[in-house]
Amino acid sequence: MLTFVQFLLPVALAAVAIVLFLGLGNMIRGGSASRSQTLMRWRIGLQGVAVAIIMLSIWLMGR
Numbered sequence: 001m002l003t004f005v006q007f008l009l010p011v012a013l014a015a016v017a018i019v020l021f022l023g024l025g026n027m028i029r030g031g032s033a034s035r036s037q038t039l040m041r042w043r044i045g046l047q048g049v050a051v052a053i054i055m056l057s058i059w060l061m062g063r
Helices: 002-029 033-062
Strands: none
Touching (some): 002 033
């Protein structure tokens, strides 16, 4: 189980980074505000998933 979580953590962090850079790119280009809001919502959701995976891995390592 821990190896599965160890695999998921970099994937979740990469997803957060990708969405963050997409949002920054949209902002620099002067893209639509609606797209920026959508990307921000996705980033917040993915950050929540990443934090949950981090907490799960800490809990599993303590067992």
